[in-house]
Amino acid sequence: MGAVRGCFARIEPWVQARQYVRAVSSDLPERNGWTIAEWIGDRSPDKTQRLLNHAVWDTGGVMAHVRRYAVAGLERAAETCGRSGLLRVGALDETGQEKKGRATAGVKRQHMGCAGGVDNGINTVHLAYVRQQVGHALIGCRQWIPAEQVADPGTAARMGLPDGLGLATKGQLAVQVLQDTADDGVVLDFVAGDEVYGHSPDLRTHCEASGQAYVLRVRSTFTLQLGAGKPMTCKQIVRSMLWPKKRWQICSAGSGDKGARDYAWAWVATASAVHWLLVRKHLRTGELAFHYCHVPAGRPVSLHLLVTAAGLRWPVEESFEFGKDLFGLDQSQVRRYEAIRRHTVLVMLALAVFAVAAASARPRTDTQAPPPTGPDTPPPAEPGHTPLTVAALKNLVNALHPRRHGIDHTIHWQNWRDRHRARARWHHQRTRLRRPLEHAYPQLT
Structure with a gap:
């Protein structure tokens, strides 16, 4: 918070922002x-509310400080534990927040993973900085805004959309986030993303023009050119070229709580010398997943390298889980x-602090016994401890710094909530009386 002081025009909003970050890091249930x-x-x-809606401060500047802080902290942790040579991956994904009504910027009925399907809400594209075997944190974001809100000046004004904000797909928003990251000097070995980003020609073109390697998920209907033959879909390539079992190799996509995440993998060269198709097959169900890969000319490439990069997309999901469950990423009311963006940035700041702390504590707190070498390996006499996580550190910090304002403060807020609810209920009832009846019912005789 000291580093971002220059982003605030006056000290009062900065003090309130510091308190806001402490509050979202607390043990509040909501x-x-x-x-x-x-x-x-x-x-x-x-x-x-003034901090989020009206105070003068540079939201983008704070986000840049968060990005540099998180990257530098994870890099120091990597050097400390001797993993500075491992991969740096930028993992792209979007996360949603359910919203009611139609007054929120970006709200629309759309597919949201948090709702398990189509629901009313908002979606934001995020970039996570993933340091292999060290840690990860969210370092950039852009909210997706529907075309109808951008095109209507009245709606754009009510929702506080910035002047000049144009319509952008999620892939184009990802390009903007990557450009911000590059402007801050952040170097990524790979960019990884799911099918939303794999099917974005703007994202692929941007990465290739800037010399950025990527491993992006694509659908089975994605078309590639192999050699001098006709274009083929991913599914057709598997049927024609990868049917023999000897073409598949079992590799781990990374370690999980239950051990290595092993899959069968295969890769196919395309007509381009810098593009490959990476195919993953589930060992039990046989389910297939496809990744379109690009590695600039002159850089080494191998199946193991692409598999490792593909497996490092998953930590962004854990960042969302931490951000939502522990810091209220999806609880902006x-x-x-701009208010939604400011809430998101302050939550990202809190998450970055704990993510860097957890990465720094990992070498000192990971005392787990060696993993079993076979199915008959006897259990260790002392299992040791798993390393401290973001959640564990947050619990410890909250235990060290309890906040108590007394019974008078609690009574004041209970009265404040009751009065506010009574006022809101009265106005809702009056508004409903003013609405015309939607259906005309016949007079009963």
Whole structure:
């Protein structure tokens, strides 16, 4: 927070932002304007709402500080534990937040993984910096805005959309995030993403033009050119070229809690000398997954390298889990574009602090016994301890710094909530009385 002081025009918003970060890092079960203000000790949510909606501060500048802090911290941790030569992957993915109504910037009925299907909500594209066997943190984001909101000046003004904000697909938003990352001097060995990003020609073109290697998921219908033959889909390539079992190799996509994540893998060269198709097959179900890969000319490439890069996409999901469950990433109760962005950036700041701390503590706190070498290996007398995680560190910090404002403060906030709810209920009832009846019912005789 000291490093971002220059991003705030006045000290009061900076102090409130520092308190906001502490509040989202606390053990609050819900993190919204009311609960955060109560935890801080304010008498109403006004200061919190002003921080997100009206205060003068450079949100992009804070995000740049978070990005540099997270990358530098994870790099120091990698050097400390002797893993500086391992991969640096930028993992792209989007995450959603369910919203009610139609007044929130970016809200629309759309597919959201958090809802398990189509629901009303907002979606934000994130980039996670993943340091192999060290740690990971979110370092960039862009919210997706539907075309109808961008095109309508009245709607754009109500939602606080910036002037000049154009329509952008999620792939194009990913390009913007990667450009911000490159401008800050962050070097990525690979960019990884799911099918949303694998099927974005803008993202692939940007990466190839900037010399950035990538491993991106694609659908089975994705078409490639092999040699001088006609174009083939991924599914056709598997049927015609990868049917013999000898063409598959069993490799680990990384370590999980239950051991190595082993799959059968195969790779196929394309007509281009810098593109490959990487195919993953589940060992039990036989389910296939396809990755379109690019490695610039002159750089070494191997099946193991591509498999490792593909496996490092998954930590972004864990970053979302930490961000939502531990810091309230999806609990912003604001509607305007900049307010949503500011909440997201402050949560990313809190997550980065704990992610770097966990990565730094890993060599000293990982005392697990060696893994078993066979099915009959006897259990160790002392299993040791798994390394401290982001969640564990957050619990320890909250145990060290309890906040108590007294019974008077608790009574004040209970009264404040009750009065606010009563006022809101009265206005809702009056609004409903003003609405015309949607259906005309026949008069009963």
